[in-house]
Amino acid sequence: MPRGSGAKRERQYEYIKESAERRGESPRRAGEMAARTVNKERARAGESRSASRTSLRGPKSASQRGGQRSHGGAQGPTKDQLYAEARKRNIEGRSTMTKQQLARALGR
Template identity: 60%
Template sequence: MPKEWTDKQERQYEHIRDSEKDQGASTERAKEVAARTVNKNRAQAGQTRTASRTSVQDKSPQQRGGQRSGRDGPKGPTRDQLYNEARQRNIEGRSTMNKSQLASALKRKKAS
């Protein structure tokens, strides 16, 4: 755990990691989910030097409550997250695309 984390953040990390492992996630996946959650909370609280726009503007992991993880309702990455990936892959016309168009373009790019 990074030395910048507070004691409370370390406890939160351990709690999330253990919870993920109890739900059947691998040790590595549990560590990743826990670290991402704590780091996103730190970014939203302004405790990091740099933070992505989606980390700061998106709902907190606690507010989201599994909204994108296999229940009815909105699923998958947000439009901003898809847009960032499209930008990294140099997909042309991405700025005018909606969420489903971005997802399709990324899928086509991965297939080729």
């Protein structure tokens, strides 16, 4: 956590980090995600000295958005996302597979 952040932001950081670790993220990645989220919230609230334009723009803050931009919506990842992952894993026959077949082949 950056110096000068308050107790609220420290609690927020710990909460986000622990939540990410429970979801299976590595401790390093969880800490990075938590720090980025807290820093963005600090920028939006005017608690930091500087803020990037992207930190200040957007429809809502990360906490209000609630994972709206994540890839795991009601229908899960898109067919294109599944296809890209299948391509990385070099799964044969991927070009003719349906979304459900791709998901099955990837073990989802």
